[in-house]
Amino acid sequence: MHEIEKLKPLLADERVTDILITSSSKTQVEISGRLTEVEPLFENESQLRSWAQAVFSSCGGRLDLSQPLGEVSVPTDFGLLRIHAVLAGECSLDTQVSLRRHPLRSLSLQELLATNSINLNQLQLIQTILLSKENFVIVGGTGAGKTTLLRAILNEVSSERILTLEENFELALAGNAVALKTRESNHERAGAITLKTLLRNALRMRPDRIVIGEARGEELLLLLQSLN
Structure with a gap:
């Protein structure tokens, strides 16, 4: 461009x-x-x-x-x-x-460990959560590294079918990931595709894991519903 x-x-x-x-x-x-x-x-x-x-x-x-x-x-x-x-x-x-x-290339959890972005206890906790397929939420301030950490975590399970639901394509995962994106309404205020719509469709696409890229405001209720 x-x-x-x-x-x-x-x-x-x-x-x-x-x-x-x-x-x-x-x-x-x-x-x-x-x-x-x-x-x-x-x-x-x-x-x-x-x-x-x-x-x-x-x-x-x-x-x-x-x-x-x-x-x-x-x-x-x-x-x-x-x-x-x-x-x-x-x-x-x-x-x-x-x-x-x-960065286009995602860092691995081992690389985050090597740069002290996470410690050994945190690495082991993440690995336990992934192995047991528990739900988890990543929170932090602007620029804290939430996206970097999430990409590193999901690359650990890149062989699984991961569906990402985002407002903009940011995660850019390799492997067996499928990325879905919301769409704003047109000039007639019609045609919007919301996170709720994406989640409903994602559940029909045989996901191993579903990832909501970012939750703010009313999306928090959707996040809680998706965790159930």
Whole structure:
């Protein structure tokens, strides 16, 4: 996707995990948990706005006055990018873009252990949960590594038929995984595909495991129902 070329100078640094564009005149990157301001990527608000809308259009998403907030994911040579945007207007004074990068290659649990991301007791607990096929929930703050940990856990059972239900394709699992994605309603407010719809269909697809990528608000009730 040629729009991502705009970010290439920043994404070329593998240490960069997040790119935060808070206006056409301010851009920051996160490296090792610290934010650093860099040279702006856009000359003016109009250029930033047009770029953000082009990114969403290329990914099959919508970003316009009727839907000024949105999120898309796109696989690139730099990793899997999750891009959230807010258009200037009623919701924000400036167009803003928040990008998070997930590596295309998932780390293993052993690699997480080697980097002290988890300890031996936690590794053994995870292995016990997987072996007994117990339900589990991963919680944590923004940037805590929830997706990284979940991908590592699920790669331990990659031979099983795993159905992932997500708002955007982020887990990108190898092996025998099947990824399903929600869909927002169209201009007539029809045609939405919700997590509830995906869960109902996933149960008919002979899953060994079902994974809900993220639960917020009303999705928490769906999560509790799916755990039963």
